[in-house]
Amino acid sequence: MNKARIDIEVFTSTVCSNCQRAGWMVERLLKEPGFENVTWREIDVVEEIDYAVTSGVLATPSIAIGGELIFSALPSVKQLRNAIQDYLASESQWEIRKDES
Amino acid sequence: MNHKTIGEAARQLEISVDTLRYYEKIGLLPKVNRAESGIRQYSDRDISRLKFIKRAQQMNFTLAEIGDLLKMREAPQHARDEVRQLTVEKLKEVEIRLSELGTLRKELSLLVNLCAASGEGCPIIDRIEENK
Numbered sequence: 001m002n003k004a005r006i007d008i009e010v011f012t013s014t015v016c017s018n019c020q021r022a023g024w025m026v027e028r029l030l031k032e033p034g035f036e037n038v039t040w041r042e043i044d045v046v047e048e049i050d051y052a053v054t055s056g057v058l059a060t061p062s063i064a065i066g067g068e069l070i071f072s073a074l075p076s077v078k079q080l081r082n083a084i085q086d087y088l089a090s091e092s093q094w095e096i097r098k099d100e101s
Numbered sequence: 102m103n104h105k106t107i108g109e110a111a112r113q114l115e116i117s118v119d120t121l122r123y124y125e126k127i128g129l130l131p132k133v134n135r136a137e138s139g140i141r142q143y144s145d146r147d148i149s150r151l152k153f154i155k156r157a158q159q160m161n162f163t164l165a166e167i168g169d170l171l172k173m174r175e176a177p178q179h180a181r182d183e184v185r186q187l188t189v190e191k192l193k194e195v196e197i198r199l200s201e202l203g204t205l206r207k208e209l210s211l212l213v214n215l216c217a218a219s220g221e222g223c224p225i226i227d228r229i230e231e232n233k
Contacts, residue, residue: 015219045211053207059214 008040011052011062018074022061024092025074027082038084066091104134104142114151121151122224129154129168150174162191 002004012019023092026040045052046059055062056069063071065087071080111118124130130150133141143151155176157167166187173180173188180188216223 013215015217017217017218027154045215049208049211053211056207058102058207060218 007066008038009055009067010040010042011045011055011057012042012061012064013045013060013066016060019061022074025077025080026063029077029084032081034088035084037090066085103145105148107141107143110143110148110151113148114155116151118156124151124154127164129164129171157191160191160195166191 005046008026008030010019012022012024016024023042030038030040035089043052045057055064055067057072061071061074062069063075069080070083075083105113107118107121110116111121114121122132125133130147133143133147136142150171154167155172157170159165162170168189169184170186175183
């Protein structure tokens, strides 16, 4: 299976109605086969506002994958799954190129 | 050419009449043309110069620095090395300020969006206030 290890960051706030759902969605998705090595964390944008702003977050929930802000609103499960798969695929390609060089 | 009286210039630029006279007195603004009656007539060029002075002051540049920058603005190809150097330094300061303002804009946008997402008031701002 892929050995790529990424961080998913879910930017949330206490006043956001969809934020809890975003966290649940990520947690549930990462139990699917192929995502075992994927790590994630939840970030309260008020607690870590400097980091959130640097990451380009303008609304919650936002989701960054591999340090890149991908969603600025709650995605569907399918959209999120595809985004993670795309990222893992690009990470694997990068590792293959690194091994060949 | 369009001319403005000192009162009109002061209103447009939101600078006091006394300040306008002072800038002229210390040479930051060249002698302003006067009508036969003696009334000052500010040209478009004077207004442009005054706008530059105001912007530079808002950036906390000193009047002496602004004087040098104005020399560069009038004749960049003939400016002395010190003036060129000062302009380069001030350009860097402006770029740093712009970057800081950009970050502040993003931060405020985020806070406004968080408040908009909340049905009741703005708990985010309240929480920040509580933590002060």
